[in-house]
Amino acid sequence: MNTKIKENIDLLEVERIVAAVGTGNDKVIPILQAIQKHFKYLPKEALQHICEITKITRAQITGVASFYTQFRHNPVGKHILSVCHGTACHVKGAPLITDAVRRYLNIGEGKDTDADGLFTLEKAACFGCCTLAPVVKIDDVTYGHVSTRSVPEMINLFLNTRNAKLETAPGEKAGFETKNKTVIKIGLGSCCIASGSKDVKTAFDEYIAENGLDAVTKKVGCVGMCHSNPFTEVVSSSGVSTFYAGVKPEDVKLICDKHLPSAGSLRKIANKIKKGYEHFTFAYYDAPEELNPLPLDEGPACSFLGPQKRIVLENFGEVDPLDLKEYKEKGGFLALEKALKTLKPGEIIHEIKNSGLRGRGGAGFPAGNKWEISRASAGSKKYIICNGDEGDPGAFMDRMLLESYPYRVIEGMAIAAFAIGIDEGYLYIREEYPMALDNIRYALAECEKAGLLGSNIMGTGFNLKLHVFCGAGAFICGEETALIASIEGRRGMPRFRPPFPAESGLFSCPTNINNVETFACVPWIIKNGACAFAKIGTETSKGTKVFALAGNVLRGGLIEVPMGISIREVVFGIGGGVKKGRKFKAVQMGGPSGGCIPESLADMPIDFEKITGTGAIMGSGGLVVLDDSDCMVDFARFFLEFTQNQSCGKCTFCRIGTKRMLELLEKFCAGRGSLEDIGRLEQLAHDIKAGSLCGLGKTAPNPVLTTIKYFKEEYVAHTKGKCPAKKCKALIKYSVNDKCIGCTLCAQACPSEAIIAEPYKKHKINQEKCIKCDSCRTACLSEAIDLE
């Protein structure tokens, strides 16, 4: 052993961490997270020392540390640069971004850190900032709409500004006085911050302070209009609202001047609204992916918000997510009070059953029935778990709910816990969602202070202690038995069911697990009654569903729609359709477990059974729109790569079968697949579905099966060496057409010196040098680069 390294590892720090976290077997993940936070990776000496001073065994710590992707085993650079490889980011070219980062930082294949040890490049499963795709995160700073060309600019910007403190402590300025003041509300969800809303808020604060204006800024939760970020609402002291989209810090003066004494004219960017969101008028600028969108003009009625129905997202954009007082003013915790003081547990369960609420995590199991089974299970100790391990790439509903509506989720959990007879529980939230974790932690503390959690809640004798458990990066932990294993300090490997968690779950006690959104529906149902909820939706799918609308759609965002709305209404009505000149091809629903529903089925109403009938699944609500520039074979490959990576490796079919499928798909993408290989893929897909233990394996083949079912011709084309969407690198070729004006922009952008560019003459591409990074095409202003 290298003693020099050993000396460098501060084992006293390890002991301090263990003393703070605990020494039980179940503390292994929190301990490892704390170790990594301190050392930036997991030094072997530290791990060995943990085994000496805790009950954790060497086998356990090795198994766990190597299971979760959060954990690093080698020293890293000063900064961590993570490129998101979620679905939406993939669709928008994340692999090209990774390549561009590698080139710029000169990180060779097989390496992850640059020569100076400044940056370590990582691949992230999904940050849930899908509307900003492609997304890159450097340490705590998120950059959206990154392009291959903007990579150097982004890295330099980071290096120049990294000393600025970018995060505000949660709860800062909660509950300040707003009476008789103009209130400027700014959405500060993590997507909004990544779009620069924090800078806008700072600019407002500074301007207000400098000029002594009678106004305050107020942070609110996610408005859902991610395509319009940073989104700002100005509420005058008389209660009139005006909205601005795509606000930049330099717009602050204009906005203040218009609305506050000494205001000037602001026709140019103002967008006059009559009253309330339901009626306001709104027009959309054309290209939401541009870094600095133009201000708005007056336009037609808002088609983005019109078709939506807000239950889970009630009061969106109005309240400070962390302001408990404000949540209560808007009717928060009335449902809990009603449940505790006027309803019997059986009545609550009856109400939930009558409402028709089904689990929003994907499988759609009736929530009331689950509660009933948990209640009926023998045992005095029971647990409640909120499943916030939203691992589907392309989904960010749960992140947003936890960030922007933490009290609603907690209230729903408390009602469920009371109905089932539970006094302890966990919110399992993935570590990729730092703000969700912070906000929930803050909200839990607030609730305890206010007597809404803890002992003798509202004086009714009901007790409930809720903990936060931070996931460590494993998609499989969304599966309930794997999630439980994870809290217990084990590798997230699912086990055979039955027994179901409702009978034997966390620490072998009956455990009720529901998804974040499921819990968030509960207060509304208790307050408004089961009938009101059941009135919305279809025969078998009641209420609303929150979707993360992303991908190649004009207006991405977080939306809540009544069940039964058609896919077309969502994509075209709310989302504004695909980019000009492109053709809508399909929507991907259900992430890696789901499938692609083609345009021909777009009039189908969204409900659990109908979606399942297509071969996709409802899933947790990721809805990624694909247009004719998306290759379905590549897309299937993308998902198989994901599931193969995320498979826990336990079962034969999932561990090896998905790998063999992935190899076949890679063969297609390289143009080496054969017609027989399509049959092989299907055969393997059916084998894996039939012979897997958990949902991951059972559904992993869905993306392949649905693409073969609806887009077989694309597979056939690949066997002939053609990629119809021009996405598969091995099958495409870049060339210059006659529109070339000889401006040399493409040559300047080309990282591999593959463009022979004489000024004012038509340029040429050296095919041997071309690395197909797409830089030239994005650089060209005269559409002179062809792709075939």
Place this chain on the structure above:
Amino acid sequence: MPELKINGKTYSFEEGATLLETAAAHGIIIPTLCYLKELGALTSCFICVVEIEGRAALVPACSAKAAAGMSVSTDSERVKQARKRALELLLSDHTGDCLGPCQTGCPAHINIPKFIRELKHGDNRAAIRTIKENVALPAVLGRICPEVCEKVCRRKEKDAPVSICHLKRFAADFDMSSAKPFLPGLAGATGKKISIIGAGPAGLTAAYYLRQRGHEVVIYDKNEKPGGTLRYEIAKTRLPDEVLDEEIALIAKLGVKFEQNKSLGAEIFLKELVKNYDAVLIAAGSKKDDLKQLEKEGLHIGENGLVTDKESYETNVTGVFAGPKSTLAVRASEIGRQAAKAIDKYLSGLKPKIEKRPFSVKMGKLSKEELEVFLKDSSDFARFLPDMVDMVFVEENPGEERVPFFAGEVIEESGRCLRCDCRKEASCFLKKYAIEYNAGPEALKGEKRGFTRDIKRIGVVYESGKCIMCGICIKICEKYKEKHGMTYIGRGFNVRVSLPFGRKFEKVLEEAAEECAKSCPTGAISKINYSL
């Protein structure tokens, strides 16, 4: 007691019992790899899947509880197909050789690694017994064999192949010069009589194995002395008559009768043989005259000589057998052994069938790192047998092309063997079920793990490439509370079962090692048994 249906029949079951336990209680066997009763179900291999009426997915019988009214199928086509696919997937990522490449390459499939190890430990008796499982004339073949085995020997990737053929010759010569050369035991007399036409390598070998099965054997041969091509076509400088005579004498000693100077169509006739014997093997007759005579007596002759069934060596006349013709002695020897198998089956009333090529997962070409792994546990000596023929020796010793090994050299040369073959070849469950379900290692080919080998001197070896991630050893280590117990490492296709902190076997596993070796369903963890 509650009842359920298994394969259409109604059975009772104990409340709380799994389907596997229920089936076993009624004598219905469901294959398993990752299940051990004392450890409980691990539900990882999915070989034990069964079909339950009304359920879309197959269910692992080791974990699913029996329920009243359930209708279970343990042997439907769908179940068999699923097991086959699971096995094919496991085999596709199973790195190692069941049989050494030499044994697979040997036309007679001699268990070469085994006899080499026996020689290494000085046990010549065991070595000759191993060799004579597959060939009747090892001293002969040890001189004239084209050494196919050596062409595929992995050792040659480092320097030169092990001198397999010469080692075999040593074993045979040593045996024959001993006071009591090895003679196999004979089964009780069956009362069946077999005649063999032709005393060449095929006829002699067939006689040797048929006689061991308790049948009476008479060989008819047209020449003055037995041996066929071995005696009359191969140069005496390569194969001296004395060697041939001695080995044939051992066959005669078993009670095989030789009728020399008996030509087909002159002294002997097929019709008579068929009448007087329970079976006839034609181990000659690739000559034109013979073929003509056989055709006259009713056998079908095609372009390539006698028409025989490739799977059973049957001709169109019942009870008359013939293998394909071969000019290579070692191959002719194997044809004789297979013919003996077919005839033996036929005589015991079964459908005659020759053996399939032995099942083996093949590792193929080794990477540089893998070769290093193999070399670590073998001797560094260079190949003893010079490729060049020692002319001085040949001239001084008529009939000998090569200098025979001395006993000491044998031990050193044997030590060069890399031990590619699997220690659990005979007891591996993956192999057992692969054969049972006809699952091939090449069916779902793709990326594979590399080969590693970690040896614990108390007698256990871990070859991680063969691990099927069943998790049994992990549980055993937990049971023994091993300080550095086995654990899963990583995820997805790259998940491995290994020791924490990169530890080596040698330093860890105080108590669990033996039990792990015993319980590992494949050759991943196995006991080192030097007599094997």
